[in-house]
Amino acid sequence: MRMLVPGLLPTALSAALTGLVSLPAIAADLNVKVEIPRLNVAEYHRPYVAVWLERPDQSVAATLAVWYDVKKKDKEGEKWLKDLRQWWRRTGREVHMPVDGVSGATRPAGDQQLSLSSDKGPLAQLPAGDYILMVEAAREVGGREVVKVPLQWPPKAAQTARGKGESELGAITLDYKP
Amino acid sequence: MKRSFKLAAVAMTLAIGLPLSASAHRTWLLPSATVLSGNDPWVSVDAAVSNDLFFFESFALKLDGLQVTAPDGTFAKPENAYTGKLRTSFDVHLTQSGTYKVALLSNGLFGSYKDAAGQTKRWRGNAETLAKEVPADARELQVTQMQGRIETFVSSGKPSQKVLELSGTGLELQAITHPTDLVAGEAANFRMVLDGKPAANLKVTVVPGGTRYRDKLNELTLTTDADGKFSVTWPAAGMYWLEATVKDNKPNLKPATDRRANYTATLEVLAP
Numbered sequence: 001m002r003m004l005v006p007g008l009l010p011t012a013l014s015a016a017l018t019g020l021v022s023l024p025a026i027a028a029d030l031n032v033k034v035e036i037p038r039l040n041v042a043e044y045h046r047p048y049v050a051v052w053l054e055r056p057d058q059s060v061a062a063t064l065a066v067w068y069d070v071k072k073k074d075k076e077g078e079k080w081l082k083d084l085r086q087w088w089r090r091t092g093r094e095v096h097m098p099v100d101g102v103s104g105a106t107r108p109a110g111d112q113q114l115s116l117s118s119d120k121g122p123l124a125q126l127p128a129g130d131y132i133l134m135v136e137a138a139r140e141v142g143g144r145e146v147v148k149v150p151l152q153w154p155p156k157a158a159q160t161a162r163g164k165g166e167s168e169l170g171a172i173t174l175d176y177k178p
Numbered sequence: 179m180k181r182s183f184k185l186a187a188v189a190m191t192l193a194i195g196l197p198l199s200a201s202a203h204r205t206w207l208l209p210s211a212t213v214l215s216g217n218d219p220w221v222s223v224d225a226a227v228s229n230d231l232f233f234f235e236s237f238a239l240k241l242d243g244l245q246v247t248a249p250d251g252t253f254a255k256p257e258n259a260y261t262g263k264l265r266t267s268f269d270v271h272l273t274q275s276g277t278y279k280v281a282l283l284s285n286g287l288f289g290s291y292k293d294a295a296g297q298t299k300r301w302r303g304n305a306e307t308l309a310k311e312v313p314a315d316a317r318e319l320q321v322t323q324m325q326g327r328i329e330t331f332v333s334s335g336k337p338s339q340k341v342l343e344l345s346g347t348g349l350e351l352q353a354i355t356h357p358t359d360l361v362a363g364e365a366a367n368f369r370m371v372l373d374g375k376p377a378a379n380l381k382v383t384v385v386p387g388g389t390r391y392r393d394k395l396n397e398l399t400l401t402t403d404a405d406g407k408f409s410v411t412w413p414a415a416g417m418y419w420l421e422a423t424v425k426d427n428k429p430n431l432k433p434a435t436d437r438r439a440n441y442t443a444t445l446e447v448l449a450p
Contacts, residue, residue: 079215079219080216093215093337
């Protein structure tokens, strides 16, 4: 089920559109920490979470992670992917799930790590430029929230950027370094 | 194309099923969702005639002339249809990925006349029933063609274009912005088309659902430009009812001398 996805492999065209054609010459790492808040509710389900990189024009440069009920029988977990409604509209509806290296099971409350490198995966062909890291969470019988954190890629020096959710997401921390 | 013509012809011969006073009400289809994911999605659709949107409180809408078009252009079979006192319901199994169109088509005759006693009578039917039901000595007989199209759109996965093709008959909505890709705060562009040609200077009414729980209708009244185009910037997320009517003297159904072509759609606008 390995699929090539437009959102994962930026085309020369999209790179040309943003005027950024140079690929990062050196390896760089991106670590994203997503805090899933512990909620005191009667019926708790782990949220569906999508993490992606957006260009300034809101087009999707790369989907980094989608955490959902991957193990449900008959792919029933995919029924609720549309609740990640911004990700769904921007790219999710064009992608056949699961996607290797991107799809994963839902995560419990607490700090969840996502480690990416420009050597492989979605960042491998990411052109240099300004991006916004988008984190969207939607919870069954709960709410939905999006947190945005701007970043420049590739980093010139080790940097940390932060964002903060108020309901369905907690602190979002980006550590990225050349 | 051939098949849809045939079906339209069938719809034409069926009574359209609205009460005679329907013009004072709003007719609508209400899908359970318009944006779906997953590998086995279904939608349930309610169909009713009511004043408040979208509350089934007056009459069920008959499903004569129901046409569900699948993303590849073939017709899908509605399932589990049920007609109650206040609403009709049916399910659509979205076996294909893409956009489905659910449409209720009608094409009939409406007449008014004075009977032998001088009483004004109203009548609804088709060319055959006209001869049987309207007395031969009817005076001042006025026959109007009633051409109606009630639509809604549902997408499983990536929205597709095929079902947005126009039939070229009656009043239709040409979607420039995809009808299942509507978001609050964004503008959507459409064109009204009559018999395949742009319907210029036409009034289009857009009413947000939930009218029971507010004092004002909050309707948006738009007018199409010379090219039939109009634009709606959705004030909030929710289900919207869109309606336009053309009255002209270009019927294609005898013995009508006038025509009333109506278009109604239910559109869902999502939060950003």
